[in-house]
Amino acid sequence: MTVPELASTVRLMLNGAPREVVVDNRTTLLDLLRDRLDHTGTKKGCDHGQCGACTVLVDGRRANSCLLLAVAVDGREVTTIEGLADDEPHPMQSAFVAHDAFQCGYCTPGQICSAIGMLDELAEGWPSAVTDGPVHLDDGEIRERMSGNICRCGAYPHIVAAIREVAGGD
């Protein structure tokens, strides 16, 4: 590739490793991950922030990587599906397999990143649209908080079960 017309240097921590890359300013974080850094685990479903397939963790918070320009994550920590497992899969990954919480698997990396981010939000007491009183984990909260991640195969009940197993709760 020739040097783009309008380019910037971006430095980020990707799954714990420092990366420095010159990007076309139009490049989204999603396309940077997929097209430049061969991190294709993060998926593009809509490119409009409507489906959640591209969800990653930016400084620990879940984010749609298609809605972030790569230049906007300069100096930040990005965790993708490839960064969740160390020697063993992350408990959320294992629970998704055990509960068959996916079929085609295309939304799955986004669902798993979203679930991990969502449980942190819940632990910090963030309310949701269905919260009534103090925040606590139940199926209704999981369904509501995971509704930014579309699964066209319709694995929702299994996704709820997998998250509930990892999180405990009632």
Add this chain to the structure above:
Amino acid sequence: MTRTWQAAPSVGHPLTRIEGLDKVTGRARYAGDVPLPGLVHGWVVPATIPCGRVLNLDVEATLAMPGVLAVLHQENAPRLTDIGEGTLFLFQGDRVAHWGAPVALVIADTPERAREAAERMRVDYLPEPPDTVFRPDHPGLYQPEFVNPHNETVTEKGDVEAALAAAAVVVDASYRTPAQHNNAMEPHSTTASWADGRVTVHTSTQYPYAWSRSLAKLFGFAPGTVRVRSEHVGGGFGNKGNPPRPESALAVMAATLVGRPVRVTLTRPQLWPLTGYRTPTAQRLRLGADPDGRLVAVEHRASVQTSRLVEFTEQVAIYSRPMYAADHLRTSHRVVALDVPTPRWMRAPGEAPGSFGLESAMDELAEACGLDPIELRLRNDPTEDPTSGLPFSSRRLAECLRVGADRFGWADRDPRPAVRRDGRWWRGTGVAGAHYPARTVATTAHATALPGDGFEVRVAAADIGTGARTALTQLAADALEVPVTEVRVLVGDSDFGPAQGAGGSTGTASWSWPVVTACRDLAHRLASGEPVPPKGLTSTFDSADAVAARGDFARYGFGAQFAEVAVDVATGEVRVRRLTGVFAVGRVVNPLTARSQLIGGMTMGLSTALLEESIMDGRFGDYVNHNLADYHVATNADVGELDVAFVDDPDDELNPSGVKGLGEIGIVGVPAAIANAVWHATGVRQRDLPITPARAAL
């Protein structure tokens, strides 16, 4: 056929997906994830008129933009063979058949540059007045020679008019379903690259073998030139079925032109006009019955749309051919060609919209006869196919209804509508029957004993999320009488030979026949002492003759769908509290993945009932809500409790594995069950989908 119904070590157990860890760790590579050196990117330039001609393309200006390598268009594209598939006859002339049709492909070194150049490309058109809006009284409606895939357009038994005239009770009602788009999560993507005289096509397809053949014919290549690979496919629901979708042909064309690997990935909005959708339907149902609810006449008429490019007639009314007994039974179809994108397969094509018509009308008949809707269905459960007269290989609709009634808690149901108020909610319950054909298609598979340990099984299947790879591993392991850990099943490669695709609920039924047969043959050879040479010992089986030698039966899976809904008294919002589905689908190879397919089908049925509608802008011939914010599919918060159960359905007339397929039957009947439940809640019939708040509000 020999009974092969014995319990086996792996089949019947809930083995988790073979590729599960790859999918949850991001290691599974889908079509658009395959890395290739020198890869460049193609971007579609879509037509912005619904009908007319391309007068001029400003190719020079586009070529001058940064990073642009080439522009493919009608003047420089290779001449294609007309294989009877207008959607693939790309850049062969100046006609624009619908809004969004490709008029050029820009190829550049990065996706950003390809996209910018494509979006800036100036195209001049000569527009013509379009005809884009489907309606049941469209003067262009006609009876086609056949309906999909190769069904009769009209079937007629007895004298429907006379029977209706003499019937004690008649229901005559019209139903509408809107255009719906499949919206698999993975947008269509193809990467084509030439090497050693062959082009390898990494694509998102349900039919790797058929696509390889079609693409070779389209380009006039020698057979075997095109190798199609689809190891992982991010959902399909018919949208990645046969024929190949345009982006695959564009990628091959572009790779040929520029001599480098080219990837063409469609955006979500581009899927709407380019990859297919379910036609809108208009249906009229006329049912005549005795006072005790025994049907004397059934008539099901359906009208649908197609494009100018292909006559594609969804087989809506065939749902009524085998379902309920009637001495006088007529079904018919009409289609109209419009200046619109080409409709294609979408989960349970025919049966999904057709069941909304018949199963809703049956509920209206139950009301008219003062009968319980389950009892009405039991009284009209035929012993042979009412249209063809063939015996059923197995038919366990009645068991599904009875088991479902128990699980759902139907017994105490008050049949009166609009008498259950719970705070701000009206509550109601509904039921529908369901069926889907159980077909088996000829396929070739290979089983190899590897030197040392283990076995490899190869079949050009596709696992689009169905669990095919896992189910075939279990079936192969049992046939070889080894643990599943010793068997590696490879799918998604057209080089494995002729094979059915993942469509029409035919996959496991079709693939398992040669897989199981080849594995048994291999086990026999090994047991008889045949040595394993260094390249392995392989048994191959082609099921064509065996499939053709089967007896004449009406082969179907059956099901019963139950729904409980709550309807907001003020807003009309419908919430589905729970669904119960009970299915007789032959042998269940893996209850874990089978359940997943069925809850997925039922969820899509819920989504169809309440949310999904592609809205045509008649002026532009464009489905304007072409994105996932404006076209709503069910999200996690939309789905309540889902209960799935199977009734035992041994059937010796199918295939050696006794499987019927269950990818589609989950969606069948669900919209009718929900619509019937909404009537039970509110007293208002729902004959148009989706059941929006405006339609459900009192």
